[in-house]
Amino acid sequence: xxxxxxxxxxxxxxxxxxxxxxxxxxxxxxxxxxxxxxxxxxxxxxxxxxxxxxxxxxxxxxxxxxxxxxxxxxxxxxxxxxxxxxxxxxxxxxxxxxxxxxxxxxxxxxxxxxxxxxxxxxxxxxxxxxxxxxxxxxxxxxxxxxxxxxxxxxxxxxxxxxxxxxxxxxxxxxxxxxxxxxxxxxxxxxxxxxxxxxxxxxxxxxxxxxxxxxxxxxxxxxxxxxxxxxxxxxxxxxxxxxxxxxxxxxxxxxxxxxxxxxxxxxxxxxxxxxxxxxxxxxxxxxxxxxxxxxxxxxxxxxxxxxxxxxxxxxxxxxxxxxxxxxxxxxxxxxxxxxxxxxxxxxxxxxxxxxxxxxxxxxxxxxxxxxxxxxxxxxxxxxxxxxxxxxxxxxxxxxxxxxxxxxxxxxxxxxxxxx
Numbered sequence: 011x012x013x014x015x016x017x018x019x020x021x022x023x024x025x026x027x028x029x030x031x032x033x034x035x036x037x038x039x040x041x042x043x044x045x046x047x048x049x050x051x052x053x054x055x056x057x058x059x060x061x062x063x064x065x066x067x068x069x070x071x072x073x074x075x076x077x078x079x080x081x082x083x084x085x086x087x088x089x090x091x092x093x094x095x096x097x098x099x100x101x102x103x104x105x106x107x108x109x110x111x112x113x114x115x116x117x118x119x120x121x122x123x124x125x126x127x128x129x130x131x132x133x134x135x136x137x138x139x140x141x142x143x144x145x146x147x148x149x150x151x152x153x154x155x156x157x158x159x160x161x162x163x164x165x166x167x168x169x170x171x172x173x174x175x176x177x178x179x180x181x182x183x184x185x186x187x188x189x190x191x192x193x194x195x196x197x198x199x200x201x202x203x204x205x206x207x208x209x210x211x212x213x214x215x216x217x218x219x220x221x222x223x224x225x226x227x228x229x230x231x232x233x234x235x236x237x238x239x240x241x242x243x244x245x246x247x248x249x250x251x252x253x254x255x256x257x258x259x260x261x262x263x264x265x266x267x268x269x270x271x272x273x274x275x276x277x278x279x280x281x282x283x284x285x286x287x288x289x290x291x292x293x294x295x296x297x298x299x300x301x302x303x304x305x306x307x308x309x310x311x312x313x314x315x316x317x318x319x320x321x322x323x324x325x326x327x328x329x330x331x332x333x334x335x336x337x338x339x340x341x342x343x344x345x346x347x348x349x350x351x352x353x354x355x356x357x358x359x360x361x362x363x364x365x366x367x368x369x370x371x372x373x374x375x376x377x378x379x380x381x382x383x384x385x386x387x388x389x390x391x392x393x394x395x396x397x398x399x400x401x402x403x404x405x406x407x408x409x410x411x412x413x414x415x416x417x418x419x420x421x422x423x424x425x426x427x428x
Contacts, residue, residue, distance in 0.1 A: 027326055028043050031329060034327065035330060051140070057138065059148060061353075118261040136150050136256070154256055156193040159257075160258070166201060179352045195225075299318070316348065
C-alpha cells in the first residue's frame with residue numbers, strides 16, 4: 011500500500027527534505043508539501059535588501075511543481091496538528107500521513123514588545139526579517155541624515171546569530187555612501203553577553219572589535235521591557251533608558267501557532283533528537299527554525315538555513331527507513347558556517363558553532379572584493395560530534411567563497427554564485 015509523507019512548510023528545510031525524499035522513495039509513495047503561499051525570500055539576502063544591493067524580486071523564492079517533480083504542492087494554511095490521529099488539519103481539509111515533517115519555521119511576534127508595533131506604524135522603527143520590512147528599513151536608513159540609530163535584539167532565540175551585527179555594519183556602510191555617517195551614531199543593544207554566543211568568546215570579541223572599528227557601540231546584557239514611541243526611548247528591565255531617532259529591531263521569534271497548540275513543548279518549539287531530528291512521537295520529524303536542539307555546550311543550535319539544509323538529509327533517510335526501505339542511515343552532526351557581512355562587499359567567515367576544544371584564529375585580509383576579507387577561520391568545528399551512520403551530513407566552512415557552492419553566498423555581495 012502506498013505511503014503518504016506530509017511536509018509542512020516550503021522553506022529551506024521543507025524544500026530540501028521534499029527533494030531528498032523524492033530520490034529515496036518509490037514513485038508510488040506520495041510526498042505532499044503544504045505551504046500557505048509557496049512564496050518566500052532567500053533569508054541570507056534580506057541583508058542585501060537592507061543595504062540596497064538587491065530588489066525583492068531578485069531574492070524571491072517561488073517553488074513550482076516543475077522544480078519539484080513528483081511532489082504534490084498543496085497551497086493551504088496549517089490549522090492544526092494531531093499526531094494521535096496522524097492527521098494535519100489545513101484550510102482545505104484534513105491530511106492523513108504515514109510520516110510527518112514539520113518545517114514551519116519561526117513566527118515574528120512584534121506585539122510581544124509593548125510599544126514596538128506602534129513605533130513600526132509611526133515609521134520610527136523597522137526590522138529586516140521579511141522582504142517588505144527590509145525594503146522599508148532601507149528606505150528609512152537612506153532618509154536618515156543625523157541622529158541616533160539603535161539596533162535592538164528584543165529576545166532570544168532569533169534567526170541568524172550574525173544578523174544584528176551585520177545589519178548595524180551594513181547600515182553604517184549605507185550612511186557612509188549617503189554622506190550622513192559622521193552625523194549619525196549607531197549602537198547595538200542585546201541581552202547576549204557577546205555577539206554570536208554559540209560561536210564562543212573569541213569570535214564574539216572579534217565581532218565587537220569590528221563594530222568598534224566602524225564606530226558602532228555594543229551594549230550587552232540588556233533586556234528590553236518596552237518601547238516608548240512618544241518619547242522615542244527604549245526602556246530596559248534594569249531601568250536604563252536609551253534615546254533613538256530610528257529603532258531597528260530584531261523581532262521576538264515564536265513557534266508558529268499550530269505547532270505551539272500541538273503541545274510539543276512548553277516553549278512551543280519542537281524538541282528533536284540532535285542527530286536524526288526525530289521527535290518523541292513516532293513518525294514525526296521536525297527541522298529548521300521550528301526544531302529545538304540543545305548543544306553539548308548547553309546552548310541552542312542557531313536558527314540558520316545552513317543547518318536546515320544538512321538536517322534535511324538526515325530527516326529524509328530517517329523517514330525512508332521508518333517506512334521500511336533499505337537506505338543508508340544519515341545523521342546530522344551540526345557542522346555549519348556563515349559569512350558575516352561587514353559592508354563595502356567584503357565579508358567574514360565565522361563558525362556558527364564552537365564546542366569545547368575548538369581552535370579559532372583571526373584571519374588576515376585576503377585581498378579581492380569577492381573573497382573573504384577579514385574574519386575567523388577554525389581548524390575544525392563539530393557541533394554534535396561524529397555522525398552515527400554510514401554517511402554524515404558534515405560540511406566544513408570554506409575559508410574563501412567557492413564557485414562550487416550553490417545559491418547566493420554572503421561572502422560575494424556583488425553577485426550570486428551559481
